[in-house]
Amino acid sequence: MSVDLSISDIRKVYKQKSLDEKDVKPNPIEQFKIWWDEAIGANIDEVNAMTLTTATPGGIPSSRIVLLKGIDKEGFVFFTNYHSRKGREIEANPHAALLFFWKELERQVRVEGRIEKIDAADSDRYFHSRPIESQIGAWVSPQSETIPGRNFIEERKKETAEHFKDKEITRPPHWGGYIVHPHTIEFWQGRPGRLHDRLVYSKKDNGWSMSRLAP
Numbered sequence: 001m002s003v004d005l006s007i008s009d010i011r012k013v014y015k016q017k018s019l020d021e022k023d024v025k026p027n028p029i030e031q032f033k034i035w036w037d038e039a040i041g042a043n044i045d046e047v048n049a050m051t052l053t054t055a056t057p058g059g060i061p062s063s064r065i066v067l068l069k070g071i072d073k074e075g076f077v078f079f080t081n082y083h084s085r086k087g088r089e090i091e092a093n094p095h096a097a098l099l100f101f102w103k104e105l106e107r108q109v110r111v112e113g114r115i116e117k118i119d120a121a122d123s124d125r126y127f128h129s130r131p132i133e134s135q136i137g138a139w140v141s142p143q144s145e146t147i148p149g150r151n152f153i154e155e156r157k158k159e160t161a162e163h164f165k166d167k168e169i170t171r172p173p174h175w176g177g178y179i180v181h182p183h184t185i186e187f188w189q190g191r192p193g194r195l196h197d198r199l200v201y202s203k204k205d206n207g208w209s210m211s212r213l214a215p
């Protein structure tokens with residue numbers, strides 16, 4: 001492999017913080033909320049942007065960014081098109097991974113778990129809280145399909161806006177939320193010399209266990 005030094009010389013020393021077993025919560029969702037509040041406090045841009053990885057039943061993975069829209073003891077919620085590539089992969093293989101990288105805090109959180117659709121009523125509630133333009137957008141875009149050109153979208157946008165003129169925009173049945181129920185959550189804190197802190201929680205029958213991984 002030829003190494004392009006202008007790339008290979010890019011590196012950063014992580015030295016802001018550390019992560020100690022005695023300072024973390026026994027429940028990783030509660031620990032996530034602490035880090036979440038700190039990320040909000042640090043004014044991280046698009047703090048809720050997370051990488052979602054899905055895979056085909058054969059194990060071929062695909063990743064993309066989606067926005068976290070809710071978190072509770074059950075898991076992590078985002079919204080999308082159920083007919084999209086990710087939607088089709090989730091339908092066939094209900095295992096997913098999420099990744100947050102909050103570089104301003106030198107932190108990464110990895111989440112793995114089973115994924116399923118949220119209740120239609122919850123999707124309806126969130127759909128109607130979105131700006132009108134986004135509600136129309138959910139009808140307009142056959143997400144992940146090949147389309148003939150940008151004009152296809154612009155035309156459908158006009159038609160859809162006309163169709164719903166003076167009417168409530170209903171949620172498309174192919175658009176809604178998913179929840180990832182985590183069975184594994186890892187918290188990573190960057191440390192000097194690449195000797196980072198990694199604490200991983202695994203779900204057991206009677207709660208969560210936590211251990212430290214080598215960096």
Ligand SMILES: Cc1cc2nc3c(=O)[nH]c(=O)nc-3n(C[C@H](O)[C@H](O)[C@H](O)COP(=O)(O)O)c2cc1C
Nearest residue numbers: 049064065066067078079080081084085086087144
């Ligand atoms: C910052 C950012 C936020 C995004 N948020 C979402 C989202 O919440 N839901 C969504 O379906 N796509 C979102 N996207 C677009 C996805 O990354 C992706 O292009 C789209 O979902 C199609 O993915 P797929 O073809 O793998 O299904 C976002 C992209 C970016 C860069």
